[in-house]
Amino acid sequence: MVITGHRGAAKLEPENTCLSIKKAIDLGVDQIEIDVHLTRDQQLVVIHDQTVDRTTDGHGAVSDLSLQEIKQLDAGKGERIPTLQEVIDVVQRRVILQIELKGPDTAEPVVRLIERKNIESAVILTSFVHERLRKVHQINLNIALGALWSVPPDDVCQQALEIGVEAIHIQHQNIDADLVRDAHLQGLKIRAWNPDTVREIQQMIDLEVDAVGSNRPDLLVQLCR
Structure with missing residues (x-):
């Protein structure tokens, strides 16, 4: 089973920071999941929320702030919000990078950066907004895609095939043996x-899902290796 650190190691270090990502790599994950938004000056930054309020000492929408303004913020333990390029440079192809396209209009700049860094085979792009995934494949068919759902619709597999993804990403509480x-x-x-507890992770192992992402990659590694 593929082990994924969610936002790096989000319950061990400040989420979506280089410190969190390095922690997950050190723990031995196979993949790291991160989120991207665009700043006011069209720079790709790694942050989950539309605003910086929850995860930093700042306030405001990511799209209203410049990269210079965002770089002044403390994202926890003195960490700064990284750019996507900084994260790619930290990872150095040691693990697969799973990039969720959070902000609108992120698909094309993310694909172009992936192409410039020559890492098509080392990334998976995901989104809840499936039109963004279609946009990715309009630009580059060589990038793997995953479609996100919290609660999967009855025709989830058909929808996934129509979008052209290789995987469906489902909230763990909504996965059962029939879906697998x-x-x-x-x-x-x-x-x-x-899943972030031993019981939840073990349920996914028993269901034989292909991959599990967790905010506790330390538990994942303990249970799966």
């Missing part, structure tokens, strides 16, 4: 997010 079987019969991988 159906996904595999359709040639799709199924990735679970985000």
Whole structure:
């Protein structure tokens, strides 16, 4: 089973920071999941929320702030919000980078950066907004995609195939044996997010999902290796 650190190691270090990402790599994950938004000056930064309020000592929407303004903020333990390029440079292809396209209009600049860094084979792009995934494949068919759902619709596998993704990413509470079987019969991988207790993680192992993302990658490694 593929082990993914969610926002790095989000319950161990400040989420989506280089410190959190390095922690997950040190723990031995296979993949790291991060989120991207665009700043006011069209720079790709790694942050989950639309605003900086929850995860930093600042206030305001990411899209209303310049990169210079964002770089002044403390994202926890003195860490700064990293750019996507900084994260790519930290990871150095040691693990697969799973990038969720959070902000609107992120698809094309993310793809262009991936192309410039020549890491098409070392990334997976995901989104709840599936039109963004279609946009990715309009630009570059060589980048792997994953479609996100909290609660999967009845025709989730059909929708996934129509979008052109290789995997469905489902909130762990909404995965059962029938869904895993159906996904595999359709040639799709199924990735679970985000079980954070031993009991929750073990349930996903027992269901034989293909990958699990967790804010506690330390527990994932202990249980899966």
